[in-house]
Amino acid sequence: MNIIEKDNKIILEGISDDFDPQHVFDCGQCFRWLKEEDSSYTGVVQGRVINVKKENDLIIFDNTNKEDFDNIWFDYFDLGRDYSEIKNELKIMDEYLEKATEFGQGIRILQQDGWEMLISFIISANNRIPMIQRAINNLSERYGKFVGEYRGKKHYAFPTPEELSQASVEDIRACQTGFRDKYIKSVVDYVSENNEDVLSYRELNTDECINELVRFNGVGPKVADCIALFGMQKYDTFPVDVWVKRVMEEFYVEENLSLPKIRKFALEKFGDLAGFSQQYLFYYARELGIGR
Template sequence: MKIVEENNNVIIKDLEHFNIMQTLECGQCFRFYKIEDLDYLIIAFGRILRIQQEDNQITLYNTTMNEFNKIWREYLDLNNDYECIKETLLKNNQDLHQAIKSKWGIHILKQDTWETLISFIISQNKHITHIKKVIEIISLAYGDKIGSYNGIDYYSFPTPEQLAIATDEGLRACKTGFRAPYILDASQKVVKGEIDIQQIKKITTDEARKKLISIKGVGNKIADCVLLYGLGRTETFPTDVWIKRIVENMYLKQESKLEAIQEFAAKQFGDYAGYAQQYLFYYGRENRIGK
C-alpha cells in the first residue's frame, strides 16, 4: 500500500482486500450516499468525504495527509491486515470460504461510538433505506451544518447535548416512532454522566455490554453492534434474525436459541467473530440463506 497526497487529494495505491461498496453497503453504517459505482460520499466525524475506487486504488478528495492519518486511516480500518484475518478464519472454517470469496473487500469501519449507538437504536425493525432517512432527518433537525456538496447541504450527527433537549414529539416528527424515548434516554444518560462514552472504551467487553443495555431499548443485539462497529470489539457477534437463520442453515442444521448462536460463534471464530459475522451476514442476506 502506497499513500500520496496530490492536489489536495489523498491517493492510496496498491490497496488489496478492500472494496468501498462492500464496506459501506454491508449494513454496518448508514451515512453514505452513492454517487455512482465505487464512488461515494461519506458523512462522518463532522466531515464530508468523497471517496472513489478504481481497481486497487482509492482517492479521498479534498483531504490532506494530516486529516487522512488523523481520521480516515482509522475509520476505514486500513491498518489491519485483512489477508491475515481471512487466512486465520479459513484455517479451521472452510464453510466460510464462499462468503469470504464473495465479500472479500469488507472492512469493519471504526465509527463514532455515540453515533453508532443512536443509529442502531433507530435501526430496530427498519430497512436500511428507512434508517438512513431517519438519521438524515435527525441530523438536519438537531445537528450543525458542516458543508455542501453539489448544492446539497449536509449536517453533523447531533451530539448527546443536542438530542437531550429534544422532545418526544420532536423526535417522532423525525420518523423515529417508538424509538423516540430510547433516543432521549440514551442522550440524557450520557449528558448526566450515567453513561460515560469515554469510560466504555476502556472497560471490558462484558462490562461495556452491561452499561449499554442499561439504556432503554438497547438489548444484546444493539449493544453488540455498538461494541463491534463503534468500539472495535471484534470478538462480538451481533445476532439478529438474519444471522441466526444463516448460522442455523450453514452450521448448526437446527433451530437454536440466541445463546447457542453466540456460544458457537465464540468457539468457532474467537477474536475474529465480528469479521466472520460481516462476511456471513452480507453474503447470507444477499443469497437469502435460511429465508
C-alpha cells in the first residue's frame, strides 16, 4: 500500500481489492457516515470530519493530512490487517463464504469508539437503520461538540458521557430514541456518576467484556456482541440479528434453532474469524434479501 499526501488529501494506492467505501459503510457496523451525491461518504471520528471515496483503484481521504492518517485513520480503518488473507481463509471453508467474501470484498471492520458503540447499539435495538442514524445525529447535534463544516453541512462529535448527562429522559426521547430513552439515561448516569471507563473493557477477554456490557440496561446478547466486535475489537464474537439468523438458516443450521445455539455453532465453525465471517454473511444476506 502506497500513501500519498496531496492538497489536504491522503491517497492510498494498492488496497482497492480490500477497501470499498460502500461495503465498509453499508455493512451494518456504523451509523454516522453520510453518503454524498458523488457516492463518497462523510463521517465524524475523534473530532475530525473526513470524506472517503474510491476513484478507480485509489482510495481518497479528503479533508485530512499525514499526521492524522498516522495517528487516527490507519487504526480506524484497520489498515494494518491483511483482509485478503482473511478472505482467503474464509473462502476455503465453504462455497457460501466464497460467494459472500466475493460479494462484500471491500468490507473492513472499523475500530470505532466503545462509548459511541454502546449508546448507538442500544438505539439499534428493535429499530431500523435510517431511524438509528437520525437519533444518533440528533444526540450529537444537541449534546456533542461542533467539529466543523464540510460541503456546507455542520458536523458534530458524538457526545461524551459528561455531555450526555446534561440531558433528561425527556430530552433523550426528544432526540427520537423512542422507548430506549430510559436505557440511555440509565447508562449515561451510571457511567458519569461512577467514572466508569467503558473503553477499558477492551483489555478484557471476549467473554469478560460481554459480561460487563450486558450489565447495562438495554444491552442484551446481540447488542453486546455488536459493541464488542465494532467498539472493542473482539473478533471472536458473532452477533446474531434477524438477517444473520436468516442466512445461517439458509446455509448452515436447521430452522428455529435458538439464537444462542446459532451463535455457538458459528463460533465453533469460524473460530477467531467469526466476527469477519458475520460481516460478510450479513452484508450478503441483507443486500440480496436472503431468507425473506
